[in-house]
Amino acid sequence: MGDQSRMTLFWTPLRWCRGVLLAALLLATPAWSADILLTAVQDSAGVQAFTQALAQQRPGDQITFTPLKDLPAPSRLPVSTRLILLDLPGLDWRLQDAQGPPTLVLRISRLQARQRMGNTHPAKISLLWSDPPLERQLHLIASILPQARRIGVLYGADSEFLLRELMQFAKPMGLEIVPQRWNNTNDSRALQTLFKNSDVLLGLDDPQLYNPKTAKNLLLSSYAQQLPLVGPNAGFVRAGSLASTYSDQPDWLAVLDRLLDHAPANWPQTLYPEHFKVVGNPQVARSLGIEQVDEAAVAARLAEGEKRP
Template sequence: MGDSSRMTFCFIYSLCRRAALLACLLLAQPAWSADILLTAAEDGVGVQTFTRALAQQRPADRITFTPLKDLPPPNRLPANTRLILLDLPGLDWRLQDAQGPPTLVLRISRLQAHQRLGSTQHARISLLWSDPPLERQLHLIAAILPQARRIGVLYGAESEFLLPELRQHATALGLEIVPQRWDNTNDSRPLQSLFRSSDVLLGLDDPQLYNPKTAKNLLLSSYSQQLPLVGPNAGFVRAGSLASTYSDQADWLAVLDDLLDHPPANWPRTLYPEHFKVVGNPQVARSLGIEQVDEAGVAARLAEGEKRP
């Protein structure tokens, strides 16, 4: 074998040894040492679909899912991990430790965060809100019901903290918030009182007030009073409210793609998704004598308005 052949052989042999060593090191790492780690209490079809979609969107990143029960305490995760929590048990686990990797929390509402954190913020946790922004919902009302001025709002002990912000946004739009506390959802009198003094009802994402048990009473009362209900979310629109803004999986993937391109130190403490859609219920619109919601057109106008300073 000539000198040139021996040099080539040694070079290839060295590369192979390095590759084998690297492979052994990777195999020796624990399952939770991924650069981008998703976790949830349950590994359902939706979680698996979301993880695969994120991995396809970011092929250069190492993205893994590990069930919450298989994770160590947060402070034992590698410092360079970017952690994504997909449910509330994951957040409860993360809040046990002030240390740990930078964390993005998906699928959490303002009310759920308020129950756990109050007005405080965790230095290493960013909350990505699942419920529609109050300001965006008010702009939706202004777009589809331009004559409405009195915005009726049912609230409870858990959602009362949202009222000051809601009033602030409403005042900027020349709208009036008509609040009504509803502690006993079996009592329809507060609901009827609110309907008599409102032009439209805006639903807050409060599961104590808006749930399968209250839906029939709320929606039938809305029809009988010819008073539209906007929100509180896309699911309630399918059940019988007029319209709502919402963000779907594609919108959340776009948000994550943008955030993961930036250093965690630059992540906001809280964030509503910039990308969103509008859903309307044509049958409800017809029954209330209201023009059917142009979902794409209204969403485009709202998004354009949010881009302007």
């Protein structure tokens, strides 16, 4: 038998063994192993729709959703996993283990992060903020209410830390922040004091202040004083505030698509979605004698302003 034939006989079994070994390793891989792994407490229709949309957007990636209860400790996930957390229980689970994989936390507010992490920022965790950027909200006010100069801001113990940043953004815009602490949401005196000294009210995304229980009092007082409320989010605009900026599912998918194209080492610690929209409430605008917000035009104008240095 020639040398070539002997080599063929030698390599064929070796290749077969390697193939069997590779197949065994693949079969032994846990069900929760994935390149891009999404998790949340509830496997809801919305979560499934988001996962499917991301998979369609990135057909070359392996994208899996696994309920939080079915996952091991974060440190037991493969190091190659890129983890996407869709709710706060997922973040609480992730924070228990410093050795977990690179993680993107989707739709978390500044207040929620501060309540869980204080001023610290664990390694390998990137926070994608859900609350509208304060600077963007101020530019929205300047765009739709150009005569407004005194920006009234209700705050509480949880949201007080945002005031300094808000004032820093307002100063170069020629705007004055008029802060008013609201300790007792059943007492309207703080509202009345603030309304007398403000041209517009900017809502912070603080659920202690802006929630279904306080909405009626806030909005009725706003109408009574003919003082527009901007923000704190798209949901409150539907309830009766004038306008807000917000990011929807396509905007979040665009952010994820861009981040997942980069190595996790290059992910930012925190990030606001670059893409956003504006929502206005025409009925509120009419009741306040204000021109209806042209949502698309205002959003385009704000986005163009953010692109300029």
